[in-house]
Amino acid sequence: MDLPARDEVSTEYRFDLTTIFGNPDEWKAARDELLERLEKLDQLATEPPETTEGLEEILSETEECYRLRQRLDLYATLSKNVNTDSESAAERQRDFKDLEASFDPVVGTVHRALGDLTDDDFTALIEPIEDYRYYAENLRSQARHVQSPAVETVIAEHGEVRSGPDRILRAITTEDFDSPEVKRPDGETVEIRPGNYQTELSHPDRDYRRRVHEAYHTEHHRFAATTIRTSAEKLSAADTESSIRGYDSIRERDLRGTYPETGLEPAVPESVHDTLLEAVRNNLGPYHRAQQLRRERLDVEKLRPWDRRVSLAEQPAPDLDYEDALELVIDSLTPLGEDYVDRARNFLHDRRIDVYPTQNKRTDIPAYCPSSAPDGAFVLANFRGDVRTMFFIAHELGHALNVAYHRDGPARYATSPSAVCEVPSILHELLLAEECMQEGGSLAAHAQNRLVECVAGNLYRNARTAAYNHALATKIESGEELTPENARDIYDDLLDEFDPVYEREGVIDRVGGIGIRIPYSSYQYVLGATGALAVRDSLKENLVSPNEYRQFLRQTGHRPPFDSFSALDLDIQSFGPFERATAKFDSYLDHL
Secondary structure (H helix, E strand, O other): OOOOOHHHOOHHHOOOHHHOOOOHHHHHHHHHHHHHHHHHHHHHOOOOOOOHHHHHHHHHHHHHHHHHHHHHHHHHHHHHHOOOOOHHHHHHHHHHHHHHHHHHHHHHHHHHHHHOOOHHHHHHHHHHHHHHHHHHHHHHHHHHHOOOHHHHHHHHHOHHHHOHHHHHHHHHOOOOOOOOEEEOOOOOEEEOOOOOHHHHOOOOOHHHHHHHHHHHHHHHHOOHHHHHHHHHHHHHHHHHHHHHOOOOOHHHHHOOOEEOOOOOOOOOOHHHHHHHHHHHHOOOHHHHHHHHHHHHHHOOOOEOHHHOOOOOOOOOOOOOOHHHHHHHHHHHOHHHOHHHHHHHHHHHOOOOEEOOOOOOOOOOOOEEOOEEOOOEEOEEEOOOOOHHHHHHHHHHHHHHHHHHHHOOOOHHHOOEEOOOOHHHHHHHHHHHHHHHHHHOHHHHHHHHHHHHHHHHHHHHHHHHHHHHHHHHHHHHHOOOOOOHHHHHHHHHHHHHHHOOOEOOOOOOOOOOOOOOOOOOOOHHHHHHHHHHHHHHHHHHOOOOOHHHHHHHHHOOOOOOHHHHHHHOOOOOOOOHHHHHHHHHHHHHHOOO
16 A cells, blocks of 8 residues: 655644744754854853852753754654655754764763762752752762763764664664565555554454564564674663763663653662562463453464454444544543643644654654654654554653643753653553443444553563563673574563463564663553553542642653652552552453
């Protein structure tokens, strides 16, 4: 099926990026402004500040530099994502990478200047500007991981080299991936790409699903050795940087950060990662039960990997018009209050969603939601008129509404920690499932199936991925060689543990790499599912009001992740929240 050209899609269903910059020349002017501001900031932070006014000037200039950087990144990324063949867009992204090489050493100068203050001096200087306290304290705490200016400059200049493995891993799923063609039962020939693979695996015809799975993974297997070799290089680079910066491990380095970047790096301890993995692995019973139910409902003797995505609903899947899908999404948000619904409706009708897959648009991912403090969020989607992609839009809208609320405050706090950011997005999926189930009929049946898949994927399969990436990382950190053979052994052991009902005999070996994100990113989806399930129950039981939830969204950038989860009455250092999440998943299975 050929995708339409971008200009064949009505403008109301395409981004309006002129709200960020009116044209590329404005982008270049903003880039030049940021370079000038960086030079000024570097001079301001040469020595530790001696007055409150000096401290405030450093902090406000740092905030403004991050604000400009966000805008430049947002425009460069989105303009490239909707036109991947554009050389001018590619050049703009290269310009932004060069800009990052200038940006990071200056921020290191700020960290050193604040870190060189004594505790008493810092306390005295920050007291009159209390609203900057959390920002200043966090920036100051990062000084322990900052090296000398010369070393910081070398690290920044080699950023492009360190990102080489990511470019290779991305190419494996994009330009180097020779999409196989498979004929559907209706006679139509379909190219199987990373962007539509899971959709095709949801087809009701089992033999077609098998052929899709085999064709896709045969092509992927061609890159198995490259994938693992590149993943090993990526992890080795991460291990080197972690050591240089004084982190105990790659994991300690990765369990911090926010999006969009404002300079804050709120961290969670490595013990949280251990706790969530252990809690989920100790409660795999419901996930195994879901697999057994799938085998029974599909009425197959052996459950095979190509049976994972097909809906268990007996009725045919509904075809969804985009406008009707939006109304379902909007209606589902009623439990979060009128103000929330109004903001969501405004977002959806403000040309902030690029709705349909088109030629030369990035379609290797279903959807994502980049943002900046001054411009708000945008959603790059690939809506295909089905339940699955409607839920992806709802998910990304959860991120967008988090942005809409945390932007109510200053730019330095207009962000969400990685550990917290998936709570609002997964909550949207839970709410949409409930709304669709109230509609009855085919939509209800397929939404019930999607609800189970949403929680299973975020809570269990992301725990499995987190365990896999952790095993690869620790192997590299211990000085061992990472090979396709030992990576496959690790993956097979995890499949035996997490997915024992699936029969893999005769299936093409699958060797997964570390992916293009930082090695430790899957944990945030486990936390997100756990938090979203708890919020939904608390809203139903009036333990959390809609206004309190909206305030939670406003505060995500103002406090550490522990405090945000505590506001939801969740102690993520204990097994309890994760055990309750797995129990809730088990209850969903009763209605399949």
